[in-house]
Amino acid sequence: MALSKMKWGFLLLALVALDSTIASEKQPHEKPGIYGDIKLDSAWNPVVYLSLIPNFEERFTMASGYIVEKANIDAQGRFYFSTSFLPEEDAFYRIHISKKGDPPSTLIIGGNDENFKFFITNKNERIEIGSTVDGSSVRDFELTGYAPNVQLATIKQWADVVDSANFAGTQIKRELIENAFAEKMRLLADTNSNALVSLFALYQSDFEKNKTVNESFYEDFLEKWKAEDSEYFKLFRAQFHPAKSSSFLLWMLGAGCFIVGFGIAFFIYRKKETESSIAELSVQERKIYKLLEEGLSNKEISEAHNIGVNTVKSHVSSILSKLKMKSRKEIMRD
Amino acid sequence: MLSSFAIVAQSNELNTQNSLFLNEKSKEQSIKVEVAGGVENLQIQIRCSLTKGEVIVELFDPEEKRQGKFTVGSKDNLGTPKGEKEQNEPREDGKLEKIVVNPANGIWTIKITPTKTKAKIDVRSNQKYSK
Numbered sequence: 001m002a003l004s005k006m007k008w009g010f011l012l013l014a015l016v017a018l019d020s021t022i023a024s025e026k027q028p029h030e031k032p033g034i035y036g037d038i039k040l041d042s043a044w045n046p047v048v049y050l051s052l053i054p055n056f057e058e059r060f061t062m063a064s065g066y067i068v069e070k071a072n073i074d075a076q077g078r079f080y081f082s083t084s085f086l087p088e089e090d091a092f093y094r095i096h097i098s099k100k101g102d103p104p105s106t107l108i109i110g111g112n113d114e115n116f117k118f119f120i121t122n123k124n125e126r127i128e129i130g131s132t133v134d135g136s137s138v139r140d141f142e143l144t145g146y147a148p149n150v151q152l153a154t155i156k157q158w159a160d161v162v163d164s165a166n167f168a169g170t171q172i173k174r175e176l177i178e179n180a181f182a183e184k185m186r187l188l189a190d191t192n193s194n195a196l197v198s199l200f201a202l203y204q205s206d207f208e209k210n211k212t213v214n215e216s217f218y219e220d221f222l223e224k225w226k227a228e229d230s231e232y233f234k235l236f237r238a239q240f241h242p243a244k245s246s247s248f249l250l251w252m253l254g255a256g257c258f259i260v261g262f263g264i265a266f267f268i269y270r271k272k273e274t275e276s277s278i279a280e281l282s283v284q285e286r287k288i289y290k291l292l293e294e295g296l297s298n299k300e301i302s303e304a305h306n307i308g309v310n311t312v313k314s315h316v317s318s319i320l321s322k323l324k325m326k327s328r329k330e331i332m333r334d
Numbered sequence: 335m336l337s338s339f340a341i342v343a344q345s346n347e348l349n350t351q352n353s354l355f356l357n358e359k360s361k362e363q364s365i366k367v368e369v370a371g372g373v374e375n376l377q378i379q380i381r382c383s384l385t386k387g388e389v390i391v392e393l394f395d396p397e398e399k400r401q402g403k404f405t406v407g408s409k410d411n412l413g414t415p416k417g418e419k420e421q422n423e424p425r426e427d428g429k430l431e432k433i434v435v436n437p438a439n440g441i442w443t444i445k446i447t448p449t450k451t452k453a454k455i456d457v458r459s460n461q462k463y464s465k
Contacts, residue, residue, distance in 0.1 A: 060405070060430075062428045063388075063403070063407055063428070064428075065389040070464075102429055103428060106428070106431075108431040109402065109404070110432055111377070111433030113431075119458065163434075164435055173374075323420070
């Protein structure tokens with residue numbers, strides 16, 4: 001009986017041990033994080049850098065401040081980034097490697113030695129990066145594990161096709177290829193269910209050039225993603241709406257210039273009209289006009305010219321009539 | 335701002351090098367690279383060592399269409415990468431490389447726009463001809 005109990009005890013312990021072994025083997029595949037298994041040649045440093053790209057305009061910005069973590073590549077080509085410190089929400093990341101002799105902040109764009117890869121993730125997702133070919137570059141890395149990156153990879157493949165198109169060909173051919181690519185990007189942006197993938201596709205489509213001719217498309221896009229308040233969308237909205245605000249400012253500036261111009265023209269007109277009317281005044285009236293300009297009262301004018309106050313009043317009335325003015329104050333203002 | 339320029343021609347390659355020393359008062363600079371017929375690969379390499387500000391580098395093809403915009407450095411993010419040894423003076427060493435396959439013939443323009451920058455910039459171009 002005691003032996004039987006011991007057997008059961010051993011069996012139970014063995015099962016627990018087996019279960020924990022299986023759990024520990026499975027754990028790396030279930031735990032969120034970025035797992036790499038790559039094959040690099042000796043030209044590259046065995047270090048991978050992870051950068052958080054704050055907005056799509058800066059996807060080709062290379063600043064060490066964007067590097068959030070680095071990981072060593074072991075002898076088997078494996079590396080790992082914990083994602084526990086990354087935001088809960090999806091964000092845009094870049095991994096890159098640098099060649100021996102180059103600074104860590106190195107970005108090689110285009111060609112076989114392209115050294116970076118973009119991807120979308122958050123702290124709860126698991127990303128696997130692998131390469132099957134010995135001595136391959138980052139361009140050949142395959143990234144799996146989080147669905148939005150499949151579309152991202154497709155965008156990259158299309159962009160590579162455009163980049164590798166024969167640029168020595170005619171201008172028309174080149175424009176046709178670029179326009180077809182931009183159209184494809186807009187279609188993807190319109191239909192994709194992931195906000196960041198959609199927005200990335202728009203940035204790839206050179207939207208700055210297109211936004212004025214296809215304004216309703218971008219308005220609809222913004223309406224669709226109006227709940228998105230990430231920095232990526234905030235910048236896009238700021239880039240899209242200045243077109244309106246700058247034209248409004250231009251309109252305001254134009255209106256302001258018109259009002260000022262009109263005011264100056266009216267002032268010059270009034271001045272010229274007054275000058276021509278002054279020529280119609282008699283000699284005595286001109287003398288009194290001079291004193292009115294200086295702000296003298298009727299009594300002071302009568303004393304200055306040794307004439308009666310009623311005579312002054314009569315002259316002032318005649319002056320105002322000839323100059324088409326309502327009061328002596330207008331003479332003083334002129 | 336100081337600058338220097340060199341051209342090296344080999345059997346099937348043409349290399350140019352420009353060195354610029356930028357300070358806070360430096361303004362926009364343009365470097366022209368003439369691409370003749372038969373060039374298979376155009377490589378533009380910009381190596382920056384900044385202690386302040388940022389530099390925007392734009393590449394325009396002969397039709398004046400922008401083929402790339404890259405930035406080195408960042409106004410608010412100067413410093414060494416996490417885990418790297420700190421320097422006495424915060425310094426950003428960066429390198430950008432753009433490779434254009436079958437580039438269009440004509441004058442390519444590299445526009446360098448510094449923003450309150452204190453930097454040394456080396457701009458190299460390499461043209462590989464088809465054999």
